[in-house]
Amino acid sequence: MPWLSHATHNEVVNQICDRIWLAVVQRSLRPGARLKEEDLAEIFGATRARVRQALSILEQDGLVSLVPNRGACIAEPDIGEAQDAFSARLCIEQRLVTRLCRMATQDHIATLRAHVASERAAHDRQDSEAMIRLSGEFHLLIAKLTGADLLMKILRTLTIRTSLITAMYQPQSTQSCGPDEHARILDAIEARDEGRARAEMAHHMQHLETDLHLDEGTIPVSQLHAALKPNP
Amino acid sequence: MPWLSHATHNEVVNQICDRIWLAVVQRSLRPGARLKEEDLAEIFGATRARVRQALSILEQDGLVSLVPNRGACIAEPDIGEAQDAFSARLCIEQRLVTRLCRMATQDHIATLRAHVASERAAHDRQDSEAMIRLSGEFHLLIAKLTGADLLMKILRTLTIRTSLITAMYQPQSTQSCGPDEHARILDAIEARDEGRARAEMAHHMQHLETDLHLDEGTIPVSQLHAALKPNP
DNA sequence: GTCAATTTTATTGTCAACAATGCAGACCGC
DNA sequence: GCGGTCTGCATTGTTGACAATAAAATTGAC
Incomplete structure (x- = not known):
């Protein structure tokens, strides 16, 4: 699906x-x-x-x-576009967690907890496809639970963008963020602590972004080809 | 164009x-x-x-x-979608003005002032098409000047959405917001007062939203037809 | 041997005819 | 007279063939 x-x-x-x-x-x-x-x-x-x-x-x-x-x-995407994408995500996701702090029901919290549990399970069994999917879905789930249809649609395309950026600039090892930071965000939401939720989200985004090797040294493959004039 | x-x-x-x-x-x-x-x-x-x-x-x-x-x-769009759209715009536009407060050059300010002047001119000569266009363009111009390409693209579609909502729920009289509020936002940016800029933007959005007749009474034309079983 | 112009080829962009679908009105049984 | 079904029509969805375009290859001149 x-x-x-x-x-x-x-x-x-x-x-x-x-x-x-x-x-x-x-x-x-x-x-x-x-x-x-x-x-x-x-x-x-x-x-x-x-x-x-x-x-x-x-x-x-x-x-x-x-x-x-x-x-x-x-x-x-170049470095600028990468930063733009994370910046936009942060902007939107901070608003979403803020809203969720105010309106989350016990059901919402339970749904999110179950999701994080799935993430952890996928993490434990090294199922990288599931990890990637679930990791992205966590953020979309927050959007869905707030009922903000539009922001969710926007966030979806931003998530697609950042996943490309991650695949492009992140070293193979750290395929996707572990579920721990998601759990921390969720804790803050459950505690209805807006400030902490925003901070945790900011931390999470920053983590994603700084894990990348956004230095100029990382040249995209095709540009490499163009630069080296390959002879296939 | x-x-x-x-x-x-x-x-x-x-x-x-x-x-x-x-x-x-x-x-x-x-x-x-x-x-x-x-x-x-x-x-x-x-x-x-x-x-x-x-x-x-x-x-x-x-x-x-x-x-x-x-x-x-x-x-x-129903009332919920309308609120969603304005909420999303506020979220993004507050971030944009904040960024602009920090990075605006004198050229940027001048460009914006010139734009507001065009708006006022269109307002004075009752050129409603120009008013509508320029009024929307002001917000996109802010996005463009911050260099946030992505947020600008997103804001463009949000602006389209809200313009439909405005046409749908706003009484004929107040076709579009006068240029005064834009000027106030610009003043705050020029003064590098992030808080005030955000507040002015919030005020502006709220103004746009409360000017609408979002009460249930306003039923869209086609829904009216469906409800009244017309006999054409 | 290298460069430039020209032909060739591979690929995308466009279109107009055809197929599929849903709706409205007529028809039939009750 | 009412409800349901069936056929015809208006409209959208799809397809495959054709035209336009840009890259690659070939040729010829210097």
Whole structure:
């Protein structure tokens, strides 16, 4: 079940989007990788029109960049865009936790606790796909529980952006944040401590961001290719 | 020049989006109004495929709702969605003015002052189309000056949403906010007073929101039809 | 041997005809 | 006369073929 499902769209299109996203966060599709419409169509057993729809959605989400008459490739966000994305997430997520502090019911807390438990389980059994999915879902779950539909939709695309950035700039080792920080955020929410919740969220975001190697040294793959003039 | 231009898309598509948006904010297209693809294609001298692209974009912006196999109509955001939209705008715009307080150059201030002057000019000559455009552009200009590309993109779609809401729930008289509140926000930015800037922005948003008649009494046109079983 | 112009090829963008779907009105049984 | 079903129509959704475009390869001149 694609957690980035743009609910309203065709099921096939969602699947294509999800698979591409997954390939990116799992690093089997590198930033800059070319995405040929016809190939994708064959891979997914879909028509080119469907693939095109999917690519258009992924472009809006910032996962692929779409150059007219040149086709699509996995986007290569630079340092500035990376900072922008985390900054935007922080802005929105701080508001969400604040709201949740005020309005969370016992059910909400329980739901979140159960989610963190799933995260920990996935973490323990080294299921990296589940870890990645659940880790992102935690933030979306907060948005969902506050009932802020719009902010949730926005946060979803931001999450997609940051997951690309993470795959691009983060060393293989630390695939995704452990569930501990999520638990701390949840503690603050349960204690109805808005200030602490905001601070924990800020800490979490900062952690995500500083774990990256955003120094100029990290050159995206495709730029490397262009720079080295490879002879395939 | 469409201020909601989704830069990267076809020019014709942008034009269609813009004209539909304009018709909505000018209240010549009511919420719930049906948008037949073929008609639009003829009106704009475009093919159905192009119209379809435009409608898809407008759906993402929340201006039209797109029901599978049933076609498109102008969206009818309810009270909850309206509050959500303003809440999201406030969240983002407060962050933007805060950033601008810290980083605004004299050039930035001058640009904004010039913009407010244009707004006032449009106001004085009762040019309602210019007023609407410029009024929205002020907020986007702030985003642009902070250099936050992402937040600007997000804010653009939020602005589209709120302009629909305004057209839907605001009495004809107060077509758009006068330039005075924008000037006050700008004053605070120039004084580098973050707190005041945030407060002025909050005040501005609240003003926009409370000017609406969000009471249940205001029933969208199409819902009225459905409720009254008209006999055309 | 290298550079520039030209042809070739691979890929995307566009379109117009066709298929599928849902809705309205007519028809039939009750 | 009322409820349900069935057919015809209006509208959207899909597809495959074709046109436009940019990159790559080839050729020819210097």
